[in-house]
Amino acid sequence: MNEATERPPLPDHLSIDPRSAHHVAAVFEHDIGIRFNDKERLDVEEYCLSEGWIKVPAGKALDRKGKPLLIKLKGRVEAFYR
Numbered sequence: 001m002n003e004a005t006e007r008p009p010l011p012d013h014l015s016i017d018p019r020s021a022h023h024v025a026a027v028f029e030h031d032i033g034i035r036f037n038d039k040e041r042l043d044v045e046e047y048c049l050s051e052g053w054i055k056v057p058a059g060k061a062l063d064r065k066g067k068p069l070l071i072k073l074k075g076r077v078e079a080f081y082r
Contacts, residue, residue, distance in 0.1 A: 015046040035078040
């Protein structure tokens with residue numbers, strides 16, 4: 001029970017990229033789950049709860065810096081701690 005009080009609240013917009021303005025390192029100290037349209041996704045790179053979208057890798061395609069190309073999917077997004 002004490003662990004739940006130590007977890008920071010999940011932000012509305014979160015990215016796993018440390019260079020992003022939406023990266024919150026304290027949140028990533030805990031295991032996070034993302035549910036998109038009632039299905040749990042494990043490949044989410046970024047999400048926004050209020051706008052209802054997630055960004056996921058587009059197959060094996062890479063940009064010129066070697067990072068995966070991301071596509072935006074719109075739908076119902078839920079973030080939770082596991």
